[in-house]
Structures are given as C-alpha cells and as structure tokens.
Amino acid sequence: GGTIGAEAAAKSPADGYTIFFSTTGTLASAPSLQPGLRYDPLKDFAPISTLANAPVVVIVAASLAPKTLSELVQLAKAHPGALKYGSAGTGHFVHIAGEMFKAAAGVELLHVPYKGVAPALVDLLGGRIDVMFDAFAQYEPHLQSGKLRALAVASAKRLARLPQVPTSAEAGLPGYDVASWFGLAAPAGTPREVVERMNAEVRKALAKPEVLETLAKLGLEPGGSTPQEYAAMIAEELATWRKVVNAAGIKIK
Numbered sequence: 001g002g003t004i005g006a007e008a009a010a011k012s013p014a015d016g017y018t019i020f021f022s023t024t025g026t027l028a029s030a031p032s033l034q035p036g037l038r039y040d041p042l043k044d045f046a047p048i049s050t051l052a053n054a055p056v057v058v059i060v061a062a063s064l065a066p067k068t069l070s071e072l073v074q075l076a077k078a079h080p081g082a083l084k085y086g087s088a089g090t091g092h093f094v095h096i097a098g099e100m101f102k103a104a105a106g107v108e109l110l111h112v113p114y115k116g117v118a119p120a121l122v123d124l125l126g127g128r129i130d131v132m133f134d135a136f137a138q139y140e141p142h143l144q145s146g147k148l149r150a151l152a153v154a155s156a157k158r159l160a161r162l163p164q165v166p167t168s169a170e171a172g173l174p175g176y177d178v179a180s181w182f183g184l185a186a187p188a189g190t191p192r193e194v195v196e197r198m199n200a201e202v203r204k205a206l207a208k209p210e211v212l213e214t215l216a217k218l219g220l221e222p223g224g225s226t227p228q229e230y231a232a233m234i235a236e237e238l239a240t241w242r243k244v245v246n247a248a249g250i251k252i253k
Contacts (some may be wrong), residue, residue: 003034003039010187027234043188049202053223059133060149069168089115096245206223
C-alpha cells in the first residue's frame with residue numbers, strides 16, 4: 001500500500017513541487033517486508049514533518065474473561081497459543097502490532113490473517129477470535145455499545161476519545177508503544193529552505209484548534225516535528241520493524 005507512490009516521489013525532481021504523504025507502511029513496514037523495493041526510506045527522501053499518529057489499542061471481545069491487560073497476559077501465559085488475534089493479512093500493520101505485543105508480554109498467540117480488517121472485526125464481535133491490536137476509530141461504536149472492550153492504549157499518554165483506558169505502561173506492560181504514523185516528505189535533495197518553509201506551514205496548521213479537534217475525533221495524536229526529528233523517527237521505526245519482522249519470520253508471498 002503506497003509503495004508505487006513512494007517510488008514515484010523518490011524519483012521526482014527535488015524542486016519543491018513534489019510532496020510525499022509518508023506512512024508507517026511506506027517507510028517502515030514495506031521496506032522490512034519487501035527487500036526488493038526500488039527506493040531507500042532513509043536515503044531517497046527529505047523528511048518534512050510528522051502529521052499525526054494513531055496509537056494501537058488492545059481490543060478484546062466482550063465475551064473474553066480478562067477485564068485488564070494484566071489479566072489478558074496472565075491468560076495467554078497460562079494457555080500458550082490458545083488465544084487468537086486477527087489482522088488484515090500477513091505483514092499488515094495489525095499483524096506486526098500483534099507480534100510486538102507478543103514480544104513485549106512474552107506470550108504466544110495464534111495469528112489469524114484475514115483479507116482486510118472488516119472480516120476480522122466481524123469475527124472479533126462474534127467471539128471467533130479473541131483480540132486485535134489496531135487504531136481504535138473503526139472499533140469505537142462497538143466499544144461504546146459494550147460489544148468490545150479496550151484494555152490499553154500503546155502510547156505514552158491516554159487518548160482523548162478513550163480517557164478511561166489506561167496506557168500500556170499504566171496497565172502493567174511498559175515498552176509496548178506502537179502506532180501507525182503519517183508525515184510529509186520531499187524527494188532527497190530538495191533545498192533545505194524549501195523543506196524548512198513547508199515544515200513551518202505544517203506546524204502552523206497543526207496548532208489550529210479546529211485541526212486538533214478533528215484529529216482527536218479520529219483518535220489521532222497531532223504531530224508537528226522538525227525535519228531532523230522526523231528523520232530520526234523514521235530510522236528508529238525502520239529498525240524496530242525490521243527486528244520484529246525478522247524475529248517473527250514474517251514473509252510476504
């Protein structure tokens with residue numbers, strides 16, 4: 001998802017007229033899963049700024065006994081491989097987020113890949129799978145109705161839309177910090193003054209109350225980094241994703 005656009009952006013003239021909507025998928029996930037990509041996430045782009053990120057929420061079926069993250073971990077440790085977590089497919093963000101949870105908690109879960117989030121959500125609601133690790137927006141109606149239960153937010157702070165849900169650290173699992181993120185980048189070699197000007201405009205927009213309100217409604221945390229901070233984040237995220245993908249032996253056919 002997005003790799004064709006990323007390749008096109010990487011090959012575009014560095015004249016300030018091409019801006020790339022960069023994501024976890026294009027700069028961390030895909031490069032970790034597809035070694036043959038025709039762009040380098042660290043060398044072919046000039047990061048401009050982060051835009052927002054969507055922290056993962058640990059969501060379980062209402063029929064599942066655990067009411068807290070600690071109870072979920074205890075249950076998983078007591079029955080290795082018995083609990084099932086769904087994803088939108090092998091190598092999808094939700095799959096990797098689940099592998100990160102397994103590593104952080106020291107548990108074994110059975111991965112059940114689906115063709116998209118929608119069928120996985122149907123089975124989560126039906127109790128045919130037990131847990132998912134995903135941004136919460138599309139699950140919100142079911143959380144409000146009580147059909148699903150959120151146990152923790154994999155972020156340093158609680159979400160404004162889920163103030164009652166603890167962070168993973170508060171829930172007893174420090175170190176489980178994962179989010180889907182979005183940002184802007186330009187082709188490598190774009191003049192520094194152009195990058196800095198675009199960065200200033202992005203940060204100005206992200207400071208507007210109406211923008212912050214919209215992001216909060218979507219379950220997103222606002223970004224607004226410096227170009228240097230975004231570059232460092234991309235490098236760190238890429239290293240993290242590669243480590244998880246290699247450790248889990250995930251292959252895309």
